[in-house]
Each structure stands twice: as C-alpha cells, then as structure tokens.
Amino acid sequence: MNSEGLVIKLLGQFRVRAGDATITFESARAESLLALLVLHQDRPLSRQEAAYQLWPDSAPAQALTNFRHVLHKLRHGLPEFERYVEVTPRIVCWRAEAACVVDVRQFEDAVRRGSWFEVVDMYDGDLLPGYAGEWIDVARARLREEFLGALEHAISVGEGSNDVSAAICCGERLRREEPLREQTYLSLMRLYDSRGDRALAVCVYHECVTILERELGVVPAAATRAAYDALLARDDVPARPPTRLGRLPLVGRAEQRAKLTAAWRAAERENPQLLLLVGEAGVGKTRLASEFRAWCAHRGAATASARAYPGRRGTRLRTDRRLGSFPDLLHPFAEPRPGALDRAGAVAPRIIGDGARCGAARAIARE
Numbered sequence: 001m002n003s004e005g006l007v008i009k010l011l012g013q014f015r016v017r018a019g020d021a022t023i024t025f026e027s028a029r030a031e032s033l034l035a036l037l038v039l040h041q042d043r044p045l046s047r048q049e050a051a052y053q054l055w056p057d058s059a060p061a062q063a064l065t066n067f068r069h070v071l072h073k074l075r076h077g078l079p080e081f082e083r084y085v086e087v088t089p090r091i092v093c094w095r096a097e098a099a100c101v102v103d104v105r106q107f108e109d110a111v112r113r114g115s116w117f118e119v120v121d122m123y124d125g126d127l128l129p130g131y132a133g134e135w136i137d138v139a140r141a142r143l144r145e146e147f148l149g150a151l152e153h154a155i156s157v158g159e160g161s162n163d164v165s166a167a168i169c170c171g172e173r174l175r176r177e178e179p180l181r182e183q184t185y186l187s188l189m190r191l192y193d194s195r196g197d198r199a200l201a202v203c204v205y206h207e208c209v210t211i212l213e214r215e216l217g218v219v220p221a222a223a224t225r226a227a228y229d230a231l232l233a234r235d236d237v238p239a240r241p242p243t244r245l246g247r248l249p250l251v252g253r254a255e256q257r258a259k260l261t262a263a264w265r266a267a268e269r270e271n272p273q274l275l276l277l278v279g280e281a282g283v284g285k286t287r288l289a290s291e292f293r294a295w296c297a298h299r300g301a302a303t304a305s306a307r308a309y310p311g312r313r314g315t316r317l318r319t320d321r322r323l324g325s326f327p328d329l330l331h332p333f334a335e336p337r338p339g340a341l342d343r344a345g346a347v348a349p350r351i352i353g354d355g356a357r358c359g360a361a362r363a364i365a366r367e
Contacts, residue, residue: 005099006084010035011107011143012125018079025077029054029070032131034078037085037094038102039139044086044093053135104143111146116157119150120170148178155187164195179211186224193231201231206294260292 006023009015014031016023025031036053037045045053048060051067058066071092075081084098103122110118127140151174158167171188174181185208192201205220205228212218219225256277263273277285293303 005101006079007101008034008038009103009124010038010128011103011123012129014128014131016078023078026073027070028131029066030073030077032128032133032136033067033070033074035128035131036135037092039104039135041094041096044091046091050092053133056134107143108146111150114153116150116154117166117170119147120154120173123147123150148174151177155191159187159191159194164191167191168195180215182208182212182221182224185220186227189224189227189231198231198234202228203294205231256288257292260288264292264296 005018007017009017014035016034025034032054033050036050047064047067051060051063054070055063055066071087074085078084084095084100086093086095103124104127107119107122110122123143127143128136151170154170155167155174158164158170168188168191171184171191174184175188178184185204188204189201192198192204205224208220208224212220220228260275263275267273277289279285293305296303
C-alpha cells in the first residue's frame, strides 16, 4: 500500500487511487457511501442517518439492511479499510487523521484562504456528476456557488493587478458556466477594451444581447448599453472585424464579402441598395449575413433582423421585439428613390447565386 495514502477525486468524476493503482468498487452505492463519509469527515454519522441518506425512500429497517450490505462491499473494495473508516455498532465515520488527499478538501481550503485562481484551477466539474441524492445535490450546489464566486473574485483580482489575460480567462469561463449573468459580459467588455481589442469588446455586447433576448426576452441593462455606446463613440478603429464568441472566424467567401462591403460603402454615399443572398441550403448564407450585420453594427449602423416563418395565412415575419412591427421598421424607407428597387434587383444576383436564380432574385427584390 502506498504510504501516502489514498487520492480521492469527487469533482468532475469519481475516482480513487492508491499510488499508481485505480481502485474500483462493486457498485455505485459503495462509491456513494465512500463519498458520503469523506464529505462528512468532520462528524460521525449514525448508521440510521447514513442509511437514510442513501435510501431515503425505503423503510428504516430495509435501509439499514441495504446499508450493511454496501458497507460490506466497501470494506472489501477499499484497501486498508480500517485505516480510513471507523465503524462501531452505532456510528460510521471517515478518520480525519488518515493520510488521504481529497480534492474537495483542497478546494475548500483554497476558498478559505481566498486563493481564487487556485480555486478555479481545482474545480474540474460539478460534484459527483451522474450521482443522485439530496445530500449530493446540496453539496453540489454549495461547491458550485463557491466556484462561481471564486471566478468573480479572480476577475477582480486579475483586473486590479493588471493581469488582464488571467481575468479574461476567468471571465470567459464564468460566461460559459453562467451565460445569463449580465455583469460578466460587462466585465469582459471592459477587459477586452483595456487589452486594446475593441472588436471583441463589441462582440461581447452583441453576444449578451443575443443571449438575453433568446433566453429571457429582455434587453441589456442601462449600464451595459452605456458601455457599448462608449465603445462605439471612440474614434479608434480596431485592426480586425468582430467575430461571435465561441465561433471560428469566417473564412472564405472573400468575393462575396467584398461585394457586400462595396454595397455598404455605396450606401454610405447615399446610394442605398437592397441585397439578397441566394444559394442552396447549407452554403453559409446565414453566417455571412450575420457577420456582415455585425460588421455594420460595429461601424455605428443601426441594424435589425427578422425571420420569415410559414403560417396559416401565408409567410409571417418575426422581428426583434424591441423594434416593433416589420412595417414600422421599414417606415423610414417607405418612399425609396425612383429606380432604387430596380438597381437593388440588379445587384442582388451578383452576391451569391447562379444564372438560373437571377431572375427570381430580381423578382423578389422588386416585391
């Protein structure tokens, strides 16, 4: 047996090692009992309490019978059982003095010390994923909240010590873990901007808008919108266009992007146009349009989006609820210049499409 004792991992997965050997048990109940004892090492558990925690829906007598069977399996599966577990006719407990490394203990020690980056590094995942039980749920929620709090502290510490890269790393992890925490987006906008990456700061805001609208049907708070407006009000132009977080940059489509950009430049010279992206399903029309919209918004343009859905009374358009109805959205453009739609119809097929679709594109543009 390794003189250093056991190494028990409960965060992200259940694993027990003795030296280089991995210890396996006959049943998941035996694993749950070991975890129960380790997590309650600060106090002995009565046999009745341990039995209830593992079989809360069973009659007390049946739960105790089950407990004796599982304790027997744990005794035979855990090397040097008596070294780690104390068992009496009344109680069962994990020996606190036994040489043993438990990741949850190390995690909680780091929390008590306020070593926030250490806490973040130790958290490999939620407690005992895939294991059920009220006692597990309570401990799992507590440890997760400590982890999320550590991420927030680490962001503040990193920003305060000018370790922006570490703060961004923690901010992105917090965003992945809790995508509805708006404060995280605000922090990331500030951090990316301080690093000189205004494009990603703007991208963070658009991601925030998308998530809040899709999941909660709300818009960002005034403070977040004000931070975004401040980014756009500055004169400095980032070296690269924004890309959505968590997605690979758009590659290819250089010709189509150049045509879209040229059309935008023409619109800036008071020559507005209507552009249609036409092509087979899956060729990347939506992605190209999304990237182009973000590119325009990044340059201060007011942008909007709508989706068409088939309905009982024909096709319907669903717009961003903050912008009102689709007719209201188009009201400022109700009187286009003479020939504008004809020019738009001529431009549309040149973006994406083939000769067979050009006529249809012109017809759609004129409608």
